[in-house]
Amino acid sequence: MPDRMLQFVRLPQRQPEKRQAEQRREDFNEIYRPFPQEKASEQASRCSQCGVPFCQVHCPLNNNIPDWLKLTAEGRMEEAYEIASATNTFPEICGRVCPQDRLCEGNCVIEKGFNSVTIGAVERHIVETAWSNGWVQPPQPRAELGLSVGIVGAGPGGLAAAERLRVKGYEVHVYDRYDRAGGLLIYGIPNFKLEKEVVLRRWKQFQDGGIHFHMGCAVGTDVTLAELRERHDAVLIATGVYKARDIAIPGNELSGVVPALEFLTASNRKGLGDEVAAFDDGSLNAEGRDVVVIGGGDTTMDCLRTSIRQGARSVTCLYRRDKANMPGSMREVYNAEEEGVHFAWLAAPEAFVGEGGKVTGVRSIRMHLGLPDATGRQQVEPIPDSHFTQKADLVIKALGFDPEDMPRMFDEAALTVSRWGTIKVDPRTLMTSLPGVFAAGDIVRGASLVVWAIRDGRDAADQIDAHVRANAARTDARPTAKVAAE
Structure with missing residues (x-):
């Protein structure tokens, strides 16, 4: 092992330079500056190259993290x-x-005592270096198979499957009801976490690789699922989950009470240069307003920090548990606190007035x-006479x-769903109740992380490939068997 590894005993952890909170509040640019090469190599050298890489074990994609840290060093x-x-x-x-x-860095072996390796920042540095040097190439198959797959949904799961199937030689068609590929990567996640050019350049790269995109095409309205099954050798449903959960309390109908995704989509569309009437008339614009966000996940953090940047008068998060029990990333909570968000912990809404x-x-x-x-999580109970507004x-x-409601949306009553409304699949093949139709990502597992959608999309591509090739082999064998019988 090179001497340049195991430097955690000598070098402290250093994250990329973070812009000052006062500066961050004024724009939607990403808050972390890129690592220069020498800093990325230095931080990568802190890896202990442990025998059991828990960073890799706890990564949904099982990324070979120690290997690319060593190469970066x-x-x-x-x-x-x-x-x-x-x-x-x-x-x-x-x-x-x-x-x-919560994933790779949270399970780094040197976390206790020396602070983890800055895995995410090094990963970003590696790929940005690749883009700047022209190493990132469009997906290209060695040979065309003459087989096609239709993918419903251009989010991370659908795009991951599309790329993997294209490399295998399939003609891939992606159908999405929105006007840009990326799903929540484009319309849900704000620029200060993920600048849109990062997603749009991948879209262009996939187009250059021969993947066909049918944007503004709503399956169930503009084309039916039955028609897609006729067009393609297999179909993958990777729509994600978009129906906002609601809260049944008085005052829900009041003007100014809005779902998170509507708010975030309006902001992101405005940043992309679109005309957004609900933003321009103030309905989905936090400027000069007292904003309260209800929730405790990463979407909550996105809404809070977006409101700050839009110039809200005050921004408060209401969460019924404490900080330690918040499901969102602690790093995001700290960033929000720095930027001026007030957190009202252990507070539950009862009514909108x-x-x-x-x-x-x-x-x-x-x-x-x-x-x-029963899950081991502490229950929350109200404190009598502790109301406040x-x-x-x-x-x-x-x-x-x-x-x-996927069966209704696709007009496919035979498409089986779980009691939660997610699409049921065979856990081994990822095929739905409809032969040749597969499903992956949040529409199967429920709302989850981008990294899990990527993993599910890649797994689904492999299962689709196995299914289509097996069907093609059986089809090719039938005429031969018929001739032999005659």
């Missing part, structure tokens, strides 16, 4: 990129948006953590997402 950047991209379709995106503190049909506040009650439930003229509900 040695300055072998093109090789590092080849290793990073072998298991991950979008390493530059995961390096930006993955909750590394208003005047003249417009929201003016959120009546809430203080909570405390009780005994653990949080002033608000814009309330954003960031309570998570559920699947839409």
